[in-house]
Amino acid sequence: MDPSAYSSFSNLVASRHSCRSYDIDRPVDHALIRAIVDAARLAPSAVNRQPWHFIAITDEPEYAASRRAVLEVYDRKWLATAPVFIVCCEDHGGAWHRGADGKDHADIDIAIATEHICLAAAALGLGSCWICNFDPKPLAEALCLPEGMEPAVIVPLGYPSATAADGEFRPATKRKPLDEILSWGKY
Numbered sequence: 001m002d003p004s005a006y007s008s009f010s011n012l013v014a015s016r017h018s019c020r021s022y023d024i025d026r027p028v029d030h031a032l033i034r035a036i037v038d039a040a041r042l043a044p045s046a047v048n049r050q051p052w053h054f055i056a057i058t059d060e061p062e063y064a065a066s067r068r069a070v071l072e073v074y075d076r077k078w079l080a081t082a083p084v085f086i087v088c089c090e091d092h093g094g095a096w097h098r099g100a101d102g103k104d105h106a107d108i109d110i111a112i113a114t115e116h117i118c119l120a121a122a123a124l125g126l127g128s129c130w131i132c133n134f135d136p137k138p139l140a141e142a143l144c145l146p147e148g149m150e151p152a153v154i155v156p157l158g159y160p161s162a163t164a165a166d167g168e169f170r171p172a173t174k175r176k177p178l179d180e181i182l183s184w185g186k187y
C-alpha cells in the first residue's frame with residue numbers, strides 16, 4: 001500500500017462537502033468542466049452499460065434557457081450563485097436490468113458517476129452539491145432529453161464564495177459512528 005496515495009484519497013473524500021454558496025463572478029473553464037465529466041466517464045457501471053449523459057450548463061448567454069429551467073425546478077437563492085450546473089441523466093433503456101428480479105441499475109450507475117464528478121470537483125478546488133429534490137419531467141422537456149433518459153441529479157459547480165470557504169455555509173456534517181454501520185459476518 002502506498003500511504004501517501006491513501007492519505008491523498010482520504011483527504012479528498014473528507015474535503016468534499018455540499019457547497020451552497022458560490023462565487024458567481026468566477027467562471028469555471030470549459031477545460032475543467034471537461035476534466036470533471038471525464039472522471040464520471042471512468043466510473044464503473046453494471047455490465048459496463050454506461051447508461052448516462054451529462055449536460056453542462058454554464059452561465060453563458062446561449063445556455064440561458066437551460067439555466068432558467070434548472071432554477072425553476074429547484075428554486076433556491078443559493079443555487080443561483082453557481083456559475084455551472086451539470087445535469088446527470090440516467091438512461092433507463094440502456095441500463096442493465098437484473099435477471100433475477102428485473103431491477104433497473106440506472107440509479108446505482110448514475111450515483112457512482114455523480115460522486116466521481118463531486119470528488120473531481122473537490123480535487124480541483126471547486127464546490128459541488130447533489131440535488132435530487134426536483135421534478136424531473138419539466139427539466140427533461142426543457143433539456144430535450146430523449147425518451148427513457150431521466151435527469152437524476154443536478155450538480156452545481158463553482159468556486160466556493162469567500163463566506164462558504166470560511167465555513168459559514170458549511171454545516172458540520174454529522175456521520176454515524178463506524179461501529180454502528182459496520183458489522184462482521186452478519187447484521
Ligand SMILES: Cc1cc2nc3c(=O)[nH]c(=O)nc-3n(C[C@H](O)[C@H](O)[C@H](O)COP(=O)(O)O)c2cc1C
Binds near residue numbers: 016018133134173
Ligand atoms: C441522493 C442525494 C440527494 C440530495 N439532494 C439534495 C437536494 O435536493 N438539496 C440539497 O441541498 N442537498 C441535497 N443533497 C445533499 C445532502 O443533504 C448532503 O450530502 C448530506 O447532508 C451530507 O452533507 P455533505 O454532503 O456536506 O457531506 C443530496 C445528497 C444526496 C446523496
